[in-house]
Amino acid sequence: MIVNRIRELREEKMRSSSESEQWTQEGMAKRLGVSRQTVISMEKGTYNPSLILAFKLARAFGMAIEDIFEYRDDDNET
Amino acid sequence: MIVNRIRELREEKMRSSSESEQWTQEGMAKRLGVSRQTVISMEKGTYNPSLILAFKLARAFGMAIEDIFEYRDDDNET
DNA sequence: ACTTGACGTAAAGTGAACTTTACATATAAG
């Protein structure tokens, strides 16, 4: 399974950034080129995003994928 | 789009590793828990794997995702 | 009171990641 820090990071951006509306769920969705539903699902962490989405997120936050997502091999995933 | 070094890295492992059969396409498929077709498709680079698969690959190679996959935002992907 | 913006949820649809099977080729070994 995969654990992520997306919500935490996004909320920190909302607080610190001058353009906080860029960092709402909808702002992030636009920036990433996905739907708001997808942002919500990612934050919930209930699913396994594509590598491209992970790269886009990492780029948006200016971080490495490994600093946003943590992989824990508890069980049998695809 | 995403470019990767999977084939290159796997073939290097085949040459240098003592258990080279662990690094055939089929060996990798078993290790990653996917089908051999999926390994072939990944090496061809024609598609966008899941984050979990990317993590498993990175772990198999003992590298970071960013050292295996390179993200180039040429156009409009999901 | 009413609007507006940010977040949440549910449900149906689409496309692509991934599987499975089957067959074909090339190389190396016995």
Place this chain on the structure above:
DNA sequence: CTTATATGTAAAGTTCACTTTACGTCAAGT
């Protein structure tokens, strides 16, 4: 010459990431 192993390809099926729409809540502003 035959057998085994590694790779390639094609095609049909399944699952799930992601979309779209629609509606509901809550807090802040006017």
